[in-house]
Amino acid sequence: MKRKEEARVLSQRPISANIYDMWIETKLAEEAKAGQFIAIYPRDRAILLPRPISICEVADDKRSIRVVYRVSGEGTMEFSHYEPGEPIQIMGMLGNGFNLxxxxxxxxxxxxxxxxxxxxxxxxxxxxxxxxxxxxxxxxxxxxxxxxxxxxxxxxxxxxxxxxxxxxxxxxxxxxxxxxxxxxxxxxxxxxMIYAVGPLPMLHNIKKLALDMDIPAYVSLEEHMACGVGACLGCVVRTKEPNAHTHVNNARICLEGPVFEVREVEI
Amino acid sequence: MNCKVDIAGVTLKNPVMTASGTFGSGQEYSDFVALNKLGAVVTKGVSNVPWEGNPTPRVAEVYGGMLNAIGLQNPGVDVFIERDLPFLVKADATVIVNVCGHTIADYIDVVERLGDHPEVALLEINVSCPNVKEGGITFGQDPEALTSITKEVKAHAKQPIIMKLSPNVADIREMGLAAEAAGADALSLINTLMGMKIDIHTRRFALANRTGGLSGPAIKPIAVRMVYDVAHAVKIPVIGMGGITTWQDAIEFLLAGAQAVAVGTANFVNPTATEDIITGIWDYMNDHGITDIKDLIGNVQY
Missing domain, CATH: 3.40.50.80 (Nucleotide-binding domain of ferredoxin-NADP reductase (FNR) module)
Structure with a gap:
């Protein structure tokens, strides 16, 4: 079941220019699967929306998750200043994850x-x-x-x-x-078969490759999100067939995705 | 202590409802909120046939708020009746359906179909969405157009109708009075304010639709003023919304004259915002020795 909870930063370090590696202690780790994401709520009240961030790793003891993210705006800038021990508000687990x-x-x-x-x-x-x-x-x-x-x-x-x-x-x-x-x-x-995560032009080329090679390819998509739980319909992707939930040629990346078989989506 | 309010003959257990378009069909937030604790669940706009909505990006964040141009994507009234309505009934929610259309005939079609379902308590008629080209706001920016659609919908509706007003007008009182005179049972306001954002790095519009509806805390003072103005101009109940994020915000709208309030963008900021606001109102009444919420409504002092 999806929920919002207070989690705790365990550690944080920069691992590249503008890229940070943060471990978070959270009960949500028990349910976390590859390809899913959490939403982290900034404290700055001027920026409202939670930031969707993919999970990079789940600890073996399932008590913490690791996120590796790039600072790309005010929200992620705030996150990069979090110190070990700080409480943070997160929502999860979100999205379908990879079909293994x-x-x-x-x-x-x-x-x-x-x-x-x-x-x-x-x-x-x-x-x-x-x-x-x-x-x-x-x-x-x-x-x-x-x-x-x-x-x-x-x-x-x-x-x-x-x-x-x-x-x-x-x-x-x-x-x-x-x-x-x-x-x-x-x-x-x-x-x-292929699993791919990356920028849209890369995924577009992987779609071509998968079609040429006639193999399945599962791609993880991104879009600007608001609610993260399928309510606002902000983060849709065009689909080849009408989606079973929306009944139009759109699927919600936050809920039906973010992972899709590449043939299902118009990218 | 009484928290019940009455909207057009329908009793709500408390004055806090969801704002259309921010709560899906209710099911999407049912992990977070007990839907039967809310005054009402107001659904995403429902049209007579499925609508695909606008291209992406559909949402953009701005200081203290957000822009959206979803374009009223929805699976249509048939799916709503077969799938979403039974879910809401099972959850014991008080249901208000937001109705949208391109033409008056579209609206009537939806309203008539919902007329067979008494489990729908009220209809909210969306004549104020800024993000669809035909219909929607074109009915909500001209008093004559608003009068005619209100009359037509009222003539075909079995449930009481709430006309949802746009703030993108010169004088919202004039619109409220026109809707009231045409037979509206209640009014809700405000819908989003039309806005725009340009990304200075890409030099592109942040939204594919170029313009979008501004919502969130940034619009609250405008909404409070408009609710105050309309509530003091009409005799029918007014449901207030626009940037309500906390229980303090909700109380402010009640004092301005709203009989009930709707929580929208705040659901994205805090998925339990609606329940938190209900608890906050309850505590405020306790702390101030207020035994009936009606004593708060319109009770701003001069």
């Missing part, structure tokens, strides 16, 4: 671009757990492709704990020069 069942027995490629990379940590962790517990023939082979601007490859080592990681950098300083798509070609990756 479909990965069984597959060669799975995780693709993250920029600030889309953090949710892949928890996704890798959960896929690795499923794979280790699965019957023979159901194990999952994970590879990861990460796209960065430059050699500041945040979270790379976290992801290397779970899978072989390939890197693309826009400035060519590490790995394949160019985008994640260039890396997939350069390293000749041939997955059975």
């Amino acid at each position: 069942k479909v990965a069984k027995g597959k060669k799975v490629l995780l693709i993250g671009g920029g600030i889309g990379i953090p949710p892949l940590v928890e996704l890798s962790r959960e896929l690795a757990i499923i794979s280790s517990k699965s019957l023979i023939g159901n194990d999952i082979e994970i590879s990861t492709v990460l796209g960065y601007r430059d050699s500041d490859t945040y979270l790379r080592s976290d992801l290397e704990a779970y899978s072989r990681v390939y890197v693309a950098t826009a400035d060519g300083s590490v790995g394949a020069p160019g985008t994640v798509l260039d890396a997939i070609e350069a390293f000749d990756l041939k997955p059975d």
